Amino acid sequence: METDKILAVVGQQLHWSEQQGAAVRMLFDGMVAIKTEMAEDKEEMKMMVQEVRDSVTLIDAECDLMQQAVRLKSIELTKHRFKDSDMKFNEMVGRYRRMIWSKLKENFSVAKYSHLRRIDFEDAIEFVKNFQPEDYI
Template sequence: MTLINPNQQPDFLSVVEKQMQLTEAQGMAIRGLVDGIKQMHLDVTEKVEEVQMMVQEVRDSVTLTDAECYQLQDAVRTRSITLTKDRYKETDGKFNETVGKYRRMIWSKLKVLFSVAKYSHIRRIDFDDSIYFVKEFRPEDYI
């Protein structure tokens, strides 16, 4: 059995104290690292949100595609013919004149509704609303 020499005890305590100081220093370093990572995460999250908002702004300002313009034209064409058929027979001399009148009225009211000079400048996010407007258009609401 080995006995501990009383003269060796201070060395043992100093080693333990030194180890405790190192552990505390490591803890502080790790705490600083964790705090830095948390701040980086907050910064990145903020930047991602900024980029998402900017992307949404761009998406919101993009105007109709050619395919959407064609669909809108087709909806106006169909609606103007349907409105005219409700009032005149296709053999009536006023049929084509009335189709044109309704078509112009729909285009005019559509551009006013979406505050654009040309229907092709309607924003893509408003496409569904523009189609709905055309399909539900009633000239009586504007006369």
């Protein structure tokens, strides 16, 4: 009879251990599922943030800076080729300005310079600063 009691106690302990193991397994499986779901959500969030970054266009201050850069570059290009007193000076400034705007929009695939994406702003400024009409002739 002593053996029966011991077997009963051990059997009960084994039953509890199996229940605890099953509970731990369910907890573990749930944690793995949560981790997987969070990783997928994180990737989706990254893609959404990138889409927003890619679609945000220049703010007013950046548009002003872009206009200023084009204005300065067109005057610089004209000064290298004409004297300030030359009657064609203002006409040539306008031509260079239109050419810079045209090539800038073409290069960045936008209809209007204000549609430039903010992430392209620095590259667009560099494009204007390094613009040489001879590159497009």
